[in-house]
Amino acid sequence: MNQAEESFRDHIGTIAEDGKRKWIFAKQVSGKLYQWRSYVSYVYLLIFFILPWIKVNGRPLFLMNLIERKFILFGQVFWPQDFFVFVIAMLTFIVFIVLFTVVFGRIFCGWICPQTIFMEMVFRKIEYLIEGNADQQRRLNSQGWSKEKILKKTAKVSAFFILSFVIANYFLAYILGMDNVLLYMREGIAAHLGTFVPLVIFTLIFFFVYLWFREQVCLIVCPYGRLQGVMLDADSIVVAYDYKRGEERGKFNRHETRTKGDCVDCNECVKVCPTGIDIRNGTQLECINCTACIDACNNIMDKFDLKQGLIRYASENTIAKGEKLKFSLRTKAYTAVLAILAGVLITLLVTRKDIQTTVMRAQGMLYQKQENGKISNLYNVKMINKTTHAIPVEIVVEEPKGAEVRMIGKHLNVPKESIGDGMFFVVADPALFTHRKNKIELALYVNGKKVDEVKTTFMSPNN
Ligand code: SF4
Ligand code: SF4
Structure with a gap:
């Protein structure tokens, strides 16, 4: 022209x-x-x-609550803690749109x-x-x-x-x-x-x-x-x-x-x-x-x-x-990126848990000696319940065997679609530990069924 x-x-x-x-x-x-x-x-x-x-x-089925940062896609709730899933989903969507536009x-x-x-x-x-x-x-x-x-x-x-x-x-x-x-x-x-x-x-x-x-x-x-x-x-x-x-x-x-x-x-x-x-x-x-x-x-x-x-x-x-539609190098590259992102997204969605728990040993505290010779450590627990029903949680020490959990106050009962927190002691015989800082494993049970596992540390007087 x-x-x-x-x-x-x-x-x-x-x-x-x-x-x-x-x-x-x-x-x-x-x-x-x-x-x-x-x-x-x-x-x-x-x-x-x-x-x-x-x-x-x-x-x-769908909700985009930007104010409370709560998103529901196909009935699945995504919290701010699922943000990375959301980011991958958005990236996948953008690459899909780009790929789709390049071709169609x-x-x-x-x-x-x-x-x-x-x-x-x-x-x-x-x-x-x-x-x-x-x-x-x-x-x-x-x-x-x-x-x-x-x-x-x-x-x-x-x-x-x-x-x-x-x-x-x-x-x-x-x-x-x-x-x-x-x-x-x-x-x-x-x-x-x-x-x-x-x-x-x-x-x-x-x-x-x-x-x-x-x-x-x-x-x-x-x-x-x-x-x-x-x-x-x-x-x-x-x-x-x-x-x-x-x-x-x-x-x-x-x-x-x-x-x-x-x-x-x-x-x-x-x-x-x-x-x-x-x-x-x-x-x-x-x-x-x-x-x-x-x-x-x-x-x-x-x-x-x-x-x-x-x-x-x-x-x-x-x-x-007069050429027919071609699968160009750019299209192939976008398709490869899309396939990778889709794979990551599917893995994240499949492995995503309905219950997400964080357990942290109380900051700045060592161990406490009990009257019976046992020692205890204080922990904070935070739990996100993404389900539609309240969850009564029981925390159990899986490793080492013999240690036990004592909740402070009432048992943890997290209402539906919300976050619950509480405090508890892990009480154990010091003979169970060989180091000052030891790894322990906790499990969370709901109605007798294990729903989550958490690893944390336990301080003991042993060196
Ligand atoms: S013949 Fe077709 S392309 Fe040409 S002016 Fe009319 S509508 Fe437009
Ligand atoms: S496709 Fe629609 S927007 Fe594009 S030129 Fe034709 S009438 Fe206009």
């Missing part, structure tokens, strides 16, 4: 020359891919609105990203319903305030606000749990002002994004979108215009023998684009791979009895050289 043809890269499609926002009135598309995206969005929305209601063993481009953005699903499949459909198609919306926006305009705008703004409020409630349910959200609703705003304020903020953010900010989220805010330049290569599958087949573009004239390419320059692919770009200029950062232009162009191809797929999922190398 020459410099003039490359000029589209100098500005964002949604910003006018005077720096003002160019509002996109995306034409509603019809076609096979749009239909499939609609089906995917129904399943997606169903899952989004049902998940917070599902419980496993009395706890939510931005399929995620077009098909599964919550922003695209809610914007294109929920809010924009409501907009079409209330304000009509893209042309009718354009007309409505440019006309003065009439009864029709006031009614339509009020209906749209109200619908958008109510929906934003509902989404914000569900968003909170993913953070605090649906039980808590329902409780706050029952007990009212005054009793839970600390929760009501974030709820209002989330509602206003969603409302602002879907009513006004829209595609700017993908263009300006989304870090994933910003990273496309480094993740995509000539073998990545993207929504692409087959310029070899399409150029030289030109209007179709049924009465003359067509000598030009298959692009009839109808501009339909531009009219349906929610980010306001012309895919015929090549892969651009603004393209969220929503496939609207594929459907639009296929409809035009059908009209002119031309083969579908002038715009399609393809890599640059497929179009330029």
Whole structure:
């Protein structure tokens, strides 16, 4: 391309020359891919609105409680102490996303990203319903305030606000749990002002994004979108215009023998684009791979009895050289890293215990002599109970045999999903030890079943 043809890269499609926002009135598309995206969005929305209601063993299936740093994935609780598992899970997820993007481009953005699903499949459909198609919306926006305009705008703004409020409630349910959200609703705003304020903020953010900010989220805010330049290569599958087949573009004239390419320059692919770009200029950062232009162009191809797929999922190398999808060296390297991370993650998850115990000898204390000639050491015990039931714990000295545990105060009983602590003495005959600092092994029993083992030290008078 020459410099003039490359000029589209100098500005964002949604910003006018005077720096003002160019509002996109995306034409509603019809076609096979749009239909499939609609089906995917129904399943997606169903899952989004049902998940917070599902419980496993009395706890939510998913919870991202950032405030208490408690996370539940598939009913498994992850505490701050499981942070390394969480970090590995996040790393695995990021590498997976990178690998997926290297091979399949931005399929995620077009098909599964919550922003695209809610914007294109929920809010924009409501907009079409209330304000009509893209042309009718354009007309409505440019006309003065009439009864029709006031009614339509009020209906749209109200619908958008109510929906934003509902989404914000569900968003909170993913953070605090649906039980808590329902409780706050029952007990009212005054009793839970600390929760009501974030709820209002989330509602206003969603409302602002879907009513006004829209595609700017993908263009300006989304870090994933910003990273496309480094993740995509000539073998990545993207929504692409087959310029070899399409150029030289030109209007179709049924009465003359067509000598030009298959692009009839109808501009339909531009009219349906929610980010306001012309895919015929090549892969651009603004393209969220929503496939609207594929459907639009296929409809035009059908009209002119031309083969579908002038715009399609393809890599640059497929179009330029006719190459098939390649498993490049970069893809192989990412796959290897992903396999290693996945292996580590699975091992951590499988070996992760429901009960985690820390026993520490009381700091700054040596041994104490008992009246019967035995000696004792004082210990602190801390126990994390990740299960859904209270755990009555019995601590036993496994090694050396003959030493015993004496709890200070009542026995340790750790409530469900919480941390319990206590203190105890290990009392033993000094003859059991040969050194001043000795290793001992403790075991924790719950209802007669050993659940954890801990190694610690025992100070004795022996040298
Ligand atoms: S160029 Fe096509 S796939 Fe990309 S955002 Fe626009 S309509 Fe969607
Ligand atoms: S929809 Fe297809 S034929 Fe029409 S301008 Fe776009 S690429 Fe060309």
